[in-house]
Amino acid sequence: MTSSEYNECVKRQADGLYRFALKSLKDEEHAKDVVQQAFLILWEKRREVVEEKAKSYLFTIAYRRCMDVWRHKRKFIEPEVLENTVVAESATAPDLKAILNEALSKLSHQNRMLVLLKDYEGYSYEEISELTGLSQTQVKVYLHRSRKELRAFLVSKNHLI
Amino acid sequence: MELNEKNIEEQILLYVDGELSQMEEQALIAYLNLHPEDMDLLNQYQQAKMPMERVVFPGMDDLLKREQKTIRFTHYWKKSSVGIAAAVLLALVLTVAYQWHSNDAAQPVPLSNLTVEESSGVDTPQKQQKRIMPASEKKPSLEKQVVRKIKGHLPTGNQNETNKPKMQEEKKMAYLPTVLPKVKRIRPEWVNVALVPLHPYKEAVEGADGTALKKSADNDVLNKLIAASEKSEKLQGINDILNQVQDKKRTIQSGWENLKHSRVVLQLGNQEIVFNPLNKK
Numbered sequence: 277m278t279s280s281e282y283n284e285c286v287k288r289q290a291d292g293l294y295r296f297a298l299k300s301l302k303d304e305e306h307a308k309d310v311v312q313q314a315f316l317i318l319w320e321k322r323r324e325v326v327e328e329k330a331k332s333y334l335f336t337i338a339y340r341r342c343m344d345v346w347r348h349k350r351k352f353i354e355p356e357v358l359e360n361t362v363v364a365e366s367a368t369a370p371d372l373k374a375i376l377n378e379a380l381s382k383l384s385h386q387n388r389m390l391v392l393l394k395d396y397e398g399y400s401y402e403e404i405s406e407l408t409g410l411s412q413t414q415v416k417v418y419l420h421r422s423r424k425e426l427r428a429f430l431v432s433k434n435h436l437i
Numbered sequence: 438m439e440l441n442e443k444n445i446e447e448q449i450l451l452y453v454d455g456e457l458s459q460m461e462e463q464a465l466i467a468y469l470n471l472h473p474e475d476m477d478l479l480n481q482y483q484q485a486k487m488p489m490e491r492v493v494f495p496g497m498d499d500l501l502k503r504e505q506k507t508i509r510f511t512h513y514w515k516k517s518s519v520g521i522a523a524a525v526l527l528a529l530v531l532t533v534a535y536q537w538h539s540n541d542a543a544q545p546v547p548l549s550n551l552t553v554e555e556s557s558g559v560d561t562p563q564k565q566q567k568r569i570m571p572a573s574e575k576k577p578s579l580e581k582q583v584v585r586k587i588k589g590h591l592p593t594g595n596q597n598e599t600n601k602p603k604m605q606e607e608k609k610m611a612y613l614p615t616v617l618p619k620v621k622r623i624r625p626e627w628v629n630v631a632l633v634p635l636h637p638y639k640e641a642v643e644g645a646d647g648t649a650l651k652k653s654a655d656n657d658v659l660n661k662l663i664a665a666s667e668k669s670e671k672l673q674g675i676n677d678i679l680n681q682v683q684d685k686k687r688t689i690q691s692g693w694e695n696l697k698h699s700r701v702v703l704q705l706g707n708q709e710i711v712f713n714p715l716n717k718k
Contacts, residue, residue: 279502286500294494308496315500373488380487394454395487401456420450426485 277322277330285330286315293338295396300342300389301349302381310341335397336407339389346385372430379429387422394419440468445475453482657706 277285293314297307314337318325325333380388393399393407401419405412440448448465451457457465469476662678703710 283501286497290494290497290500291492295490295492298492308494311494312496312500319502372484373490376485376487379485391487396490401454416456419454420447423450423453423482423485427481430481430485 277318277325277327279322281327281330282319282322285318285327285334289331289334290315292397293334296335296389296392297338297342299377299380299392299396300385301345303345303349306345306349310338310345313341314338332403332407335393339393339408342389343385375430375433376426379426382429383422383425387418387425390415390418391422391426440464445472446478449475449479449482452479453486 290311294307294311297310298304301307301310314334317337318330318334321333380391383391390404390408393404399407401412401415404410404415408415410418445468448457448461448468452462452465469479703712
């Protein structure tokens with residue numbers, strides 16, 4: 277990957293990667309760090325990574341970094357604090373999008389990242405399996421479980437038809 | 438797969454995730470047409486998908502890299518160093534070879550001391566070294582040598598004009614046929630004839646000590662040629678001879694390449710001289 281190809285990759289993937297990290301971690305600074313670290317590693321490994329695989333490479337790094345950051349946060353931050361932060365955000369926008377974000381935040385961290393990869397990035401089960409290291413069956417089970425939880429949350433809020 | 442109440446939810450979830458094939462999708466739609474109560478389930482799951490949302494990363498400029506064109510001199514140096522090393526090595530070899538032959542330039546050797554050594558077929562470095570002769574070391578051509586010798590013996594006084602045609606005929610008949618046709622080619626042995634003279638004419642005229650062979654009875658041909666030159670009044674006769682010499686020279690040169698790596702035997706009268714064309718001593 278050349279410098280120009282790397283810059284093109286930054287322009288195309290930075291926003292999506294940041295959205296993934298932000299919604300996964302619910303923390304802007306940590307999300308920025310994850311994105312910068314992912315692109316830093318890509319730059320260092322640019323001679324080994326082809327342009328077509330750059331996106332998968334970036335999301336693989338981001339997924340692992342988000343897992344690390346989340347584990348670290350869970351150790352030092354009370355779960356209630358995280359939940360309250362999400363509730364406060366969603367309270368200002370009581371539309372379907374905000375409720376979905378709220379419902380998303382109720383999911384486990386791993387399930388949340390799987391939903392993000394599926395709905396925002398459009399990866400298939402197989403691709404998500406390669407990114408996360410989970411089996412396809414695990415991806416399928418976790419995603420279906422997440423869908424049911426999201427639907428149940430929307431039903432409870434009377435936001436579904 | 439047959440759809441029923443037990444697996445319809447899973448099929449709907451797969452449909453929402455886009456993991457069904459075209460056939461499976463058609464089967465699902467057909468099932469939902471027959472069971473409209475399950476259509477609500479499909480709508481709810483479709484609404485439960487995360488809507489598209491654009492988020493802008495604030496630190497985009499920090500991630501972009503300047504495109505720099507770096508010229509790697511080391512790369513070019515690596516490429517050119519091989520050529521430079523080869524050129525230096527070649528120059529060194531040529532210099533050593535030139536010095537070797539300059540120091541090894543031998544003095545003329547009397548014919549009586551000349552010996553022909555039969556090589557064993559092995560091409561030693563010393564033999565190879567002797568075969569290398571710088572251009573500056575080359576002797577004049579056969580034509581120039583003959584002209585030089587003839588001119589050196591030209592008289593400056595009066596000449597006997599009555600003997601001129603006769604002497605010219607003698608020169609033609611005596612000089613040319615005697616030397617040239619008797620060339621034997623012996624292949625493929627390599628003969629080290631470093632000490633054997635290349636041009637018997639010169640050696641025959643001046644010999645090793647410059648005069649020894651001049652009076653030799655074995656060199657009647659050349660003596661006649663010299664005598665004829667001394668008595669000649671004009672150069673016209675000599676030019677005729679030179680023309681014929683040139684013709685014969687061309688004949689020799691045409692076969693010169695074939696004489697390389699060969700042993701050549703020249704018969705001058707009763708004397709037989711063996712030499713190698715490559716050795717130009």
